[in-house]
Amino acid sequence: MTLSEEDYIKAIYHIGKGENTTVSTNSVAEEMDTKPSSVTDMVKKLSEKGLVNYKPYKGVSLTEHGQKTALTLVRKHRLWEVFLVEKLDFSWDEVHEVAEQLEHIKSEKLTDSLDKLLGYPEVDPHGDPIPSKKGEFKKAIKKLLSEVPIGKSGVCVGVKDSSAPFLKFLDKNNIALGDAVLVMDKEEFDGSLHIRIGDRDIHISQQIASNLYLKITE
Amino acid sequence: MTLSEEDYIKAIYHIGKGENTTVSTNSVAEEMDTKPSSVTDMVKKLSEKGLVNYKPYKGVSLTEHGQKTALTLVRKHRLWEVFLVEKLDFSWDEVHEVAEQLEHIKSEKLTDSLDKLLGYPEVDPHGDPIPSKKGEFKKAIKKLLSEVPIGKSGVCVGVKDSSAPFLKFLDKNNIALGDAVLVMDKEEFDGSLHIRIGDRDIHISQQIASNLYLKITE
DNA sequence: ACAAATTTTTAGTTTTGTCTAAATTTAATT
DNA sequence: AATTAAATTTAGACAAAACTAAAAATTTGT
Ligand SMILES: [Mn+2]
Ligand SMILES: [Mn+2]
Ligand SMILES: [Mn+2]
Ligand SMILES: [Mn+2]
Numbered sequence: 001m002t003l004s005e006e007d008y009i010k011a012i013y014h015i016g017k018g019e020n021t022t023v024s025t026n027s028v029a030e031e032m033d034t035k036p037s038s039v040t041d042m043v044k045k046l047s048e049k050g051l052v053n054y055k056p057y058k059g060v061s062l063t064e065h066g067q068k069t070a071l072t073l074v075r076k077h078r079l080w081e082v083f084l085v086e087k088l089d090f091s092w093d094e095v096h097e098v099a100e101q102l103e104h105i106k107s108e109k110l111t112d113s114l115d116k117l118l119g120y121p122e123v124d125p126h127g128d129p130i131p132s133k134k135g136e137f138k139k140a141i142k143k144l145l146s147e148v149p150i151g152k153s154g155v156c157v158g159v160k161d162s163s164a165p166f167l168k169f170l171d172k173n174n175i176a177l178g179d180a181v182l183v184m185d186k187e188e189f190d191g192s193l194h195i196r197i198g199d200r201d202i203h204i205s206q207q208i209a210s211n212l213y214l215k216i217t218e
Numbered sequence: 219m220t221l222s223e224e225d226y227i228k229a230i231y232h233i234g235k236g237e238n239t240t241v242s243t244n245s246v247a248e249e250m251d252t253k254p255s256s257v258t259d260m261v262k263k264l265s266e267k268g269l270v271n272y273k274p275y276k277g278v279s280l281t282e283h284g285q286k287t288a289l290t291l292v293r294k295h296r297l298w299e300v301f302l303v304e305k306l307d308f309s310w311d312e313v314h315e316v317a318e319q320l321e322h323i324k325s326e327k328l329t330d331s332l333d334k335l336l337g338y339p340e341v342d343p344h345g346d347p348i349p350s351k352k353g354e355f356k357k358a359i360k361k362l363l364s365e366v367p368i369g370k371s372g373v374c375v376g377v378k379d380s381s382a383p384f385l386k387f388l389d390k391n392n393i394a395l396g397d398a399v400l401v402m403d404k405e406e407f408d409g410s411l412h413i414r415i416g417d418r419d420i421h422i423s424q425q426i427a428s429n430l431y432l433k434i435t436e
Numbered sequence: 437a438c439a440a441a442t443t444t445t446t447a448g449t450t451t452t453g454t455c456t457a458a459a460t461t462t463a464a465t466t
Numbered sequence: 467a468a469t470t471a472a473a474t475t476t477a478g479a480c481a482a483a484a485c486t487a488a489a490a491a492t493t494t495g496t
Contacts, residue, residue: 004483025444038484040445045482057444057491088331098325107316113306222453243474256454258475263452275461275474 003104006073007032008042009051010103012062013070018139020067022059071135072111077103078124078131079114085125086118092125092159092177093167125177127158127213143216145181146191146209153182154214156197161211170212173202181214221322224291225250226260227269228321230280231288236357238285240277289353290329295321296342296349297332303343304336310343310377310395311385343395345376345431361434363399364409364427371400372432374415379429387426392418399432 011031015023025043029036047054051066062070080102084090090098112133115121122138123129129137142157156179159166170176175197184201185194191206229249233241243261247254265272269284280288298320302308308316330351333339340356341347347355360375374397377384388394393415402419403412409424
């Protein structure tokens with residue numbers, strides 16, 4: 001498997017949100033930042049290799065084999081992200097780019113030893129679940145903060161928008177993964193929220209709330 | 219810098235044994251397991267990029283810039299080797315292949331954090347010195363065991379032949395990096411040695427002795 | 437149902453890195 | 467010094483992965 005092939009497999013997996021749906025040529029092109037014609041070419045090749053199902057004009061989906069490949073890549077990507085944060089003191093917004101390279105290193109022993117070193121983590125620094133060696137993982141039970149009802153509380157486990165600017169905003173406002181959050185009140189007018197985070201009461205906009213994931217605790 | 223370009227730079231560096239000598243097209247081809255014509259093409263490109271000095275029919279050498287690039291690659295390669303052995307329990311003979319991939323990961327922060335995590339090691343698992351961030355390193359003061367005079371002792375710091383079969387032989391015979399070795403006697407007839415390693419007295423052939431490096435201690 | 441808009445594919449190029457076969461230069465021998 | 471051998475480069479071809487422009491299929495709107 002070449003690096004490029006792997007990135008395509010991963011893109012198809014991600015667009016389908018983990019469930020094995022059929023995705024369009026254009027959506028893959030957009031995700032990968034390439035042209036649709038390039039996608040067509042690659043998808044034909046992947047089809048011949050038995051990694052995807054492809055019918056011209058009808059979209060692509062992963063085969064059993066492709067699915068397994070995607071899970072391995074996601075596993076590697078997220079394990080490396082944990083490594084970078086836990087062992088090398090990287091911050092949220094720095095890990096993705098490097099993990100994008102590290103996920104392509106070919107060594108099953110490396111992946112599994114890393115998993116062990118990190119204590120078999122179940123989620124990555126963005127709150128996304130890490131597939132086990134067998135490809136199993138708990139479907140994330142995370143909810144957007146904007147959809148959490150008043151009175152409920154949870155733990156901050158991830159972001160929807162993982163762009164550097166947003167992550168930097170969170171850093172600046174002292175909102176971090178693992179923080180306990182209680183939804184105290186919601187403004188009907190603009191959807192902004194009053195929340196208690198740690199021991200601080202703060203007020204955040206709807207836009208922020210709809211990009212932060214909580215794992216509901218009660 | 220592409221992965222392939224980096225591997226060429228490294229090959230030129232290694233053939234020149236770290237000193238900046240001019241090396242032949244053929245030697246690069248052999249080291250890289252490619253054809254001489256491919257080397258010519260690549261060397262032209264590297265020359266245009268200012269990484270090597272190249273005169274047709276006269277061989278290649280690294281420029282200042284190329285030298286620096288080579289040192290960075292060697293640094294990354296060897297740091298990853300230490301990481302694999304120290305943190306992930308890889309053995310001598312397993313690290314090279316994986317490090318060959320990891321050395322190409324682009325992130326200065328990653329390299330330097332790794333260096334810190336490992337406690338700024340000075341040698342890799344094969345006894346080869348690791349360049350510092352600034353590109354400085356102590357020239358190895360290692361000597362082939364076969365050339366150590368009778369009565370002298372040292373610490374096993376590396377191998378000349380780093381092929382898997384040889385490394386496996388050492389494992390099997392309980393000879394490891396860091397072991398203290400005393401040369402007790404030498405057979406004139408076949409050059410074989412009687413050595414004390416740890417608390418064991420053993421007899422090794424000239425062939426083995428000429429592939430093991432010691433750092434002389436007294 | 438038909439025309440217009442959109443999506444997707446095909447055809448033809450480009451760049452990178454490799455190869456083979458042939459030509460050229462340099463080195464070694466007589 | 468001439469010939470032979472070895473090393474190196476050139477020329478031409480190919481596979482991978484991308485692109486642009488044009489053609490074909492599908493979807494949408496009326
Ligand atoms: Mn990637
Ligand atoms: Mn992530
Ligand atoms: Mn390499
Ligand atoms: Mn090494």
